[in-house]
Amino acid sequence: MENLRSALTHFHGQSFDVAIIGGGINGCSAAQHLAASGYKVLLVEKRDFASGATSRSGRILHCGLRFLAPQKSISEFLFAPGTLLMKLRTASDMAVAQGELYNTIRAYLRPMDIALPIYKHAGYSGWHVDIGAALVRLMNRGRSPINYRRWKGAASPHPFIRHLANQGDIRSVVAFTDQQFRWPERIALDACLNAEDMGAVIRNYTQVVKLEKSGKTSWKLTLADSEHKASVDARYVLNLAGIEIDRTNRMVPGLDNIPPRVRAMKGVHVLIRLPEEFRGHGIAGENSEGEHIFCLPWGEYHYLGPTETFYDGHPDEVTPLDEEIDFIIREAQALLPGLPIKDAKIEMAWAGARPITFDANRAKGKRLPFSIFHDMVDQGARNLLAVTWGIIVNHRQTARRVTKKIKGVLGAAGPGKPINYSPREVPALTPTSSAADIEHAVRHFLTAEHATSAVDILCRRTPLFWDKAVTPEFLAKIVDTMGSILHWSDRRRHAEIDSFADYVWRNHRVEL
Numbered sequence: 001m002e003n004l005r006s007a008l009t010h011f012h013g014q015s016f017d018v019a020i021i022g023g024g025i026n027g028c029s030a031a032q033h034l035a036a037s038g039y040k041v042l043l044v045e046k047r048d049f050a051s052g053a054t055s056r057s058g059r060i061l062h063c064g065l066r067f068l069a070p071q072k073s074i075s076e077f078l079f080a081p082g083t084l085l086m087k088l089r090t091a092s093d094m095a096v097a098q099g100e101l102y103n104t105i106r107a108y109l110r111p112m113d114i115a116l117p118i119y120k121h122a123g124y125s126g127w128h129v130d131i132g133a134a135l136v137r138l139m140n141r142g143r144s145p146i147n148y149r150r151w152k153g154a155a156s157p158h159p160f161i162r163h164l165a166n167q168g169d170i171r172s173v174v175a176f177t178d179q180q181f182r183w184p185e186r187i188a189l190d191a192c193l194n195a196e197d198m199g200a201v202i203r204n205y206t207q208v209v210k211l212e213k214s215g216k217t218s219w220k221l222t223l224a225d226s227e228h229k230a231s232v233d234a235r236y237v238l239n240l241a242g243i244e245i246d247r248t249n250r251m252v253p254g255l256d257n258i259p260p261r262v263r264a265m266k267g268v269h270v271l272i273r274l275p276e277e278f279r280g281h282g283i284a285g286e287n288s289e290g291e292h293i294f295c296l297p298w299g300e301y302h303y304l305g306p307t308e309t310f311y312d313g314h315p316d317e318v319t320p321l322d323e324e325i326d327f328i329i330r331e332a333q334a335l336l337p338g339l340p341i342k343d344a345k346i347e348m349a350w351a352g353a354r355p356i357t358f359d360a361n362r363a364k365g366k367r368l369p370f371s372i373f374h375d376m377v378d379q380g381a382r383n384l385l386a387v388t389w390g391i392i393v394n395h396r397q398t399a400r401r402v403t404k405k406i407k408g409v410l411g412a413a414g415p416g417k418p419i420n421y422s423p424r425e426v427p428a429l430t431p432t433s434s435a436a437d438i439e440h441a442v443r444h445f446l447t448a449e450h451a452t453s454a455v456d457i458l459c460r461r462t463p464l465f466w467d468k469a470v471t472p473e474f475l476a477k478i479v480d481t482m483g484s485i486l487h488w489s490d491r492r493r494h495a496e497i498d499s500f501a502d503y504v505w506r507n508h509r510v511e512l
């Protein structure tokens, strides 16, 4: 017995109100909100849930302050009041989203104390940031701690400041609390499992390979997994395929030449260990290309990054390259010359591709606003909607807007159901768990959470890999337990261990 789920052919010929392509944070959250509104939902993910950009981000749950910064100088807002309004709206969305997530899934978050040096050449002063922070506090309305402080010059007790370059040029330093997504994969999983509780069909390792109109407004989707093919009908299709949004739209006969909607921008992060005094603290600065660079706490480690490069490689193989890791280390060392960065051991790395909204005039895509809707009715394709650049922070806001839009088209559905945002009860699993507890947890992930591999269990269903808690011995126990439940041969078990080791080396530069 290799697979515990029903054969794909079981769904052949079924009809859904909404079919969602892509099981990242946006697809999972949309499935949850649409199922709660009474729609019959299908969510299809070609790899594992939350294994795309959702699992490869900078993991910052922004409080909103960063989005109020001008590009060069504060005076640019005088000539572009529209930009100021858009930034205010974005900051407000972030502040509200942070407050909501902090109050519903605090167990999946971690606070970070982030410092931001303001240099003499910056186009804004400390008191401008004071005003921004006051606005963010108003928008947030006390829902989550912001703990904003400012010091004149470089005289700040924040541990990173004395290690910065150009101390004499520091005009002031601000610091505030931002939250971190400790476990974004679990947030997406909880959402799609809650959708399943409410009647949605959710399938990982199932790809949409064909998308065709069926009548004037409906759709026929051909699905494929490793064994079977099936076709299903849907009244509405949501294209939430991340960097594959264009590829997915262009599957539709007649849409194969439509202009791009998404720009894939690769970003890499690198994990190193810094001395104990930096725990819980982070710093935001600028790299030599004028892009943001962060050094953020991750338990007893810190991660540095990101990079910002156009990506046109294989969508399933977005992996960190040596030259990208070297670039980050060089830039972080230049930002913080007083710290032992260039000789630090690379503990882990990861890479993802941001599904940024395409803009013919901007090589790096349109950064704001987030969550742009592309109703493909413009191209003669009714009831097909793609969403670009929905970030993790605002996934619930995006899902609510999507649901409202679909309600406007499909009309009311069946009776609504209450959404459950609470963290899901999951059996505890640690490297010191007893054999019985490991058996209980692994069986749960295989039978109740759609896991099929050790990577699914250790990298997404639990935070163990990201917490650097996976040893070869523990992996062997997990694989043995999977093998007993799934009746694997010794050869199959060895192949699973090799496959895990290969995955974490290619994707994370971790040698097991």
Ligand SMILES: Cc1cc2nc3c(=O)[nH]c(=O)nc-3n(C[C@H](O)[C@H](O)[C@H](O)COP(=O)(O)OP(=O)(O)OC[C@H]3O[C@@H](n4cnc5c(N)ncnc54)[C@H](O)[C@@H]3O)c2cc1C
Pocket (backbone or CB within 6 Å): 021, 022, 023, 024, 025, 026, 027, 044, 045, 046, 047, 048, 049, 050, 051, 052, 053, 054, 055, 056, 057, 058, 059, 060, 061, 206, 207, 208, 209, 240, 241, 242, 243, 244, 248, 265, 266, 267, 268, 306, 351, 352, 353, 354, 355, 389, 390, 391, 392, 393, 394
């Ligand atoms: C380097 C980097 C840093 C970032 N930093 C932050 C941050 O600090 N904070 C924040 O909030 N956001 C951040 N983001 C943005 C955020 O990670 C993404 O915007 C978000 O995860 C996108 O989610 P998604 O569901 O739209 O896409 P994805 O998570 O990429 O999901 C799309 C899914 O569609 C699937 N798919 C594609 N084609 C098909 C098909 N034909 N059939 C079935 N499935 C298909 C893919 O396998 C994929 O899993 C960052 C992103 C990156 C890359």
